[in-house]
Amino acid sequence: xxxxxxxxxxxxxxxxxxxxxxxxxxxxxxxxxxxxxxxxxxxxxxxxxxxxxxxxxxxxxxxxxxxxxxxxxxxxxxxxxxxxxxxxxxxxxxxxxxxxxxxxxxxxxxxxxxxxxxxxxxxxxxxxxxxxxxxxxxxxxxxxxxxxxxxxxxxxxxxxxxxxxxxxxxxxxxxxxxxxxxxxxxxxxxxxxxxxxxxxxxxxxxxxxxxxxxxxxxxxxxxxxxxxxxxxxxxxxxxxxxxxxxxxxxxxxxxxxxxxxxxxxxxxxxxxxxxxxxxxxxxxxxxxxxxxxxxxxxxxxxxxxxxxxxxxxxxxxxxxxxxxxxxxxxxxxxxxxxxxxxxxxxxxxxxxxxxxxxxxxxxxxxxxxxxxxxxxxxxxxxxxxxxxxxxxxxxxxxxxxxxxxxxxxxxxxxxxxxxxxxxxxxxxxxxxxxxxxxxxxxxxxxxxxxxxxxxxxxxxxxxxxxxxxxxxxxxxxxxxxxxxxxxxxxxxxxxxxxxxxxxxxxxxxxxxxxxxxxxxxxxxxxxxxxxxxxxxxxxxxxxxxxxxxxxxxxxxxxxxxxxxxxxxxxxxxxxxxxxxxxxxxxxxxxxxxxxxxxxxxxxxxxxxxxxxxxxxxxxxxxxxxxxxxxxxxxxxxxxxxxxxxxxxxxxxx
Numbered sequence: 001x002x003x004x005x006x007x008x009x010x011x012x013x014x015x016x017x018x019x020x021x022x023x024x025x026x027x028x029x030x031x032x033x034x035x036x037x038x039x040x041x042x043x044x045x046x047x048x049x050x051x052x053x054x055x056x057x058x059x060x061x062x063x064x065x066x067x068x069x070x071x072x073x074x075x076x077x078x079x080x081x082x083x084x085x086x087x088x089x090x091x092x093x094x095x096x097x098x099x100x101x102x103x104x105x106x107x108x109x110x111x112x113x114x115x116x117x118x119x120x121x122x123x124x125x126x127x128x129x130x131x132x133x134x135x136x137x138x139x140x141x142x143x144x145x146x147x148x149x150x151x152x153x154x155x156x157x158x159x160x161x162x163x164x165x166x167x168x169x170x171x172x173x174x175x176x177x178x179x180x181x182x183x184x185x186x187x188x189x190x191x192x193x194x195x196x197x198x199x200x201x202x203x204x205x206x207x208x209x210x211x212x213x214x215x216x217x218x219x220x221x222x223x224x225x226x227x228x229x230x231x232x233x234x235x236x237x238x239x240x241x242x243x244x245x246x247x248x249x250x251x252x253x254x255x256x257x258x259x260x261x262x263x264x265x266x267x268x269x270x271x272x273x274x275x276x277x278x279x280x281x282x283x284x285x286x287x288x289x290x291x292x293x294x295x296x297x298x299x300x301x302x303x304x305x306x307x308x309x310x311x312x313x314x315x316x317x318x319x320x321x322x323x324x325x326x327x328x329x330x331x332x333x334x335x336x337x338x339x340x341x342x343x344x345x346x347x348x349x350x351x352x353x354x355x356x357x358x359x360x361x362x363x364x365x366x367x368x369x370x371x372x373x374x375x376x377x378x379x380x381x382x383x384x385x386x387x388x389x390x391x392x393x394x395x396x397x398x399x400x401x402x403x404x405x406x407x408x409x410x411x412x413x414x415x416x417x418x419x420x421x422x423x424x425x426x427x428x429x430x431x432x433x434x435x436x437x438x439x440x441x442x443x444x445x446x447x448x449x450x451x452x453x454x455x456x457x458x459x460x461x462x463x464x465x466x467x468x469x470x471x472x473x474x475x476x477x478x479x480x481x482x483x484x485x486x487x488x489x490x491x492x493x494x495x496x497x498x499x500x501x502x503x504x505x506x507x508x509x510x511x512x513x514x515x516x517x518x519x520x521x522x523x524x525x526x527x528x529x530x531x532x533x534x535x536x537x538x539x540x541x542x543x544x545x546x547x548x549x550x551x552x553x554x555x556x557x558x559x560x561x562x563x564x565x566x567x568x569x570x571x572x573x574x575x576x577x578x579x580x581x582x583x584x585x586x587x588x589x590x591x592x593x594x595x596x597x598x599x600x601x602x603x604x605x606x607x608x609x610x611x612x613x614x615x616x617x618x619x620x621x622x623x624x625x626x627x628x629x630x631x632x633x634x635x636x637x638x639x640x641x642x643x644x645x646x647x648x649x650x651x652x653x
Contacts, residue, residue, distance in 0.1 A: 326514040349549070373613040386613050402422075454475065
């Protein structure tokens with residue numbers, strides 16, 4: 001919002017009459033006349049009472065700028081301390097005189113442009129004004145609708161009444177009365193439509209505009225006097241003809257200028273993909289991304305890896321499933337973020353160490369369709385995942401189907417657990433506030449014993465009812481409930497032994513098994529502390545692979561807040577990837593992952609078949625060789641150039 005001073009209108013604020021005039025920045029003269037009544041007003045000496053002393057300035061009209069600034073500062077500080085020195089009218093006169101002098105002490109947060117000779121201040125959307133305007137137009141809509149509907153109801157009721165009573169009336173006089181009554185009803189209906197329809201139609205258009213943000217309420221500080229000003233602006237017309245208004249306090253000429261996201265053009269681009277899998281079909285602006293790749297997001301499941309350690313140490317086979325399923329649930333707190341992670345480049349990797357003794361490695365093994373493979377290991381468990389997300393774009397929402405396989409092996413007893421997560425739905429992609437829900441069942445099966453846990457994610461109902469809630473049971477191999485589990489996937493989970501009917505056993509109580517860790521307040525991307533660790537080089541091992549996600553220039557630029565550079569680097573990487581694909585096809589080569597091998601196994605999933613990759617153990621050998629070698633020069637990981645490429649100067653790692 002920008003405002004330039006042009007003229008002041010008369011404003012009564014005191015008991016004296018003074019003319020103030022000077023030239024504004026644009027060269028046009030302006031004046032202010034302060035006037036008020038003096039009849040019957042007590043003398044100044046009569047009003048003076050004993051109290052805190054203040055700087056003597058004499059008549060305000062002849063006081064110097066420096067003297068008034070000193071008085072203004074003293075009076076302002078005293079007012080905030082609870083002991084005002086001067087009355088409000090006097091304070092306003094001092095402030096107005098200082099504005100006339102052009103004093104900086106009374107300017108409230110403006111920014112100046114020497115080129116345009118304008119002063120600027122930020123404006124923000126005022127939802128309260130929008131709601132107030134919507135309430136008024138809803139009343140108009142109700143009035144207009146009533147004017148149309150009530151006459152129709154009256155006329156129809158009259159017609160039914162005449163039809164019912166026609167069998168009991170005789171004579172021409174009754175027919176004339178019925179005809180006149182019906183004519184009166186028709187005229188009443190026509191009159192109501194003539195008045196009510198335009199009002200109702202106009203109300204609908206205004207309410208639609210408010211719903212679609214075609215009419216926006218703005219508020220902000222006037223750049224000249226600092227008082228709050230309001231305006232209703234049409235974003236679609238603001239660039240062509242900015243909204244102009246006058247400040248209601250100082251009379252300054254104001255010009256509202258806004259920039260809004262063009263969602264209509266985004267919708268025109270996206271509507272052709274409705275019903276399609278858009279995982280890698282659409283190039284999206286970096287504005288909606290978070291500074292993290294899908295490979296890094298795969299590693300977030302390791303935040304509460306201590307739960308798998310406890311599952312391995314546990315003797316009770318059912319409590320093993322309690323701990324393991326709680327570990328699987330815990331990652332959904334991170335999955336509720338609505339920012340999109342970067343799609344990894346083919347051959348890109350992510351490795352993590354220094355977290356609970358876990359060594360994690362992930363690699364992008366396919367670009368279309370996008371597939372990532374991960375492996376993690378410590379002294380208690382091994383974790384293997386083949387991830388191949390499948391999406392379905394539905395206009396304003398996106399269904400995400402986890403076409404993947406997740407296996408956990410608990411080392412002590414060689415117990416193998418298989419996890420099938422529920423699908424995820426991203427709501428309000430284009431219109432409204434974006435939010436994530438995962439309604440459905442999560443099933444974790446002990447492939448060794450046949451025991452399993454089934455947890456049901458409640459779908460979000462009206463006004464958020466049931467959102468985040470998770471309930472279910474641990475079953476034995478005969479599908480008899482043994483332990484009930486309940487909680488919220490964004491807060492905590494608890495368990496309690498139960499009988500064969502699923503009812504809690506007498507003498508037992510709910511016990512908490514997992515609780516979400518403390519998260520940073522007001523984080524820009526809603527990151528957890530662990531998410532920040534994933535992005536940092538503190539969790540990077542020695543001699544970081546040059547293909548690591550941390551080194552991506554677009555991701556790093558976005559993390560530093562440089563959107564322009566992030567977008568440029570993202571485009572450059574995508575062009576390089578397309579060029580390498582052409583080179584690979586021209587040479588008849590196939591891409592071969594470095595740390596994982598494609599097997600002949602094809603696993604069925606609820607959303608389609610999946611080719612399975614397995615960890616080949618080479619990364620463990622590579623890491624052991626690096627860690628045991630003292631001859632490797634220590635290199636600052638941040639100085640390594642990102643290099644996942646199959647062709648070119650690939651670093652020898």
